[in-house]
Amino acid sequence: MASTEEPVRIAHFSDIHYTLPPSLNWQDWESKYTAGCANYYLGGRRRHFADAGARIQSLLTDVDLQSVDHAICSGDITQMARTSEFEGVAQLFGDRRLRPDRFTVIPGNHDRYTPRSVTEDRFARWFGALASPLGIYPYLKWIANKRIALILLDVSRATGIGDSSGLCGAHQLRVLATILGSQELASACTILVLHYGFFRANGEPDRPRHGLRDYRELLSVVRARRGLVNLVLHGHLHQEFVLDSHNPVIVCAGSATDLSVRGGWNLLRLWPERGRLVVEHREWSVSSASYVPGAVRLLDLRR
Ligand SMILES: [Fe+2]
Ligand SMILES: [Fe+2]
Known part of the structure; x- marks a missing residue:
C-alpha cells in the first residue's frame, strides 16, 4: 500500500471529441x-x-507513461454521439475499458448529442463500465486504496438546436446531499466530477443555454457543509483554467485535443491527508506532436 506521504497521481482530461466526418447514413x-x-x-x-x-x-x-494511480475523463469523448464515433474511441481506449480501477469516464453533452443516441444508451454501451456500472448517479467511487472518494454526476442530456446546457436535476441533488452527509465521507478527501462547471474562467456564470441550468442549486448542496467537497473537476469549456479562490477549488481541464485552444491534460499530484494539490498542465505541442510540460500550480484544498 502507498505511504500517506506519497501523493496520489491522477490524470484528468476532458473533451477529447473523437470526430469523424459526417456521414450520409440516413440512420444518423x-x-x-x-x-x-x-x-x-x-x-x-x-x-x-x-x-x-x-x-x-x-x-x-502519455497518461500511461506518467504512472498515474487513476485517470479521469470528464466527458465529451465523441462529437455527435454516433455509433461509429463510439466504436472508434473505444478502439483507442482498448483494454483500458476493462479497468474501472484505473479509469473513470463520465458522459458529456456530445455523448448524448441526439435523442436516438440517448434511446440507444450508446455511452453506457461502450463506456458504462468506466462510469457508474448500473447507470445510477451520483456514483461514489473510491480510488487509490480508499484515500480519495470520487463522486460522479451525470448532468448531460440531449437538447434542442442552439441549446447545449446541462441539468443536474432534483433527484441527483437530493441523493448528493445524502451522500455528502454520510459518516463514510466525514474525513475523506472528496472530489466531485461532472462535465459542466459552475463558472467560466473569469468566475462569472456560463450562459444559460451553454452552462448547467441548476448550477446554483448544485453549488448550494456542495457548499452546505464546508470542506466536505475538496475539489471539483470538470470540462465542457475547452480552455483550461483553475479557480483557486473558490470554495471548493475548481479545476477545468479544458479540451485535450482542440487545436483552437492550448489543449492538454492535467497531471494532479494530490496529498489527500494534507490537502495539498499540484496541478501540472501537459500541453499539446504541434511541433513535436506530443504532450509536453506546461504551467504548474500549487493549491491548498483545506477550507
Ligand atoms: Fe466539448
Ligand atoms: Fe460539452
Missing part, C-alpha cells in the same frame, strides 16, 4: 445531427478536431 439524420454537421463544416469543428484520434492515442500513451 436527426434535427440535432443537422446542427452538428453545420458546426463541423461552418463552426470550425472540422479544423479544431482534425485527426483527433491521433492526439487521443498520444494522450492515452
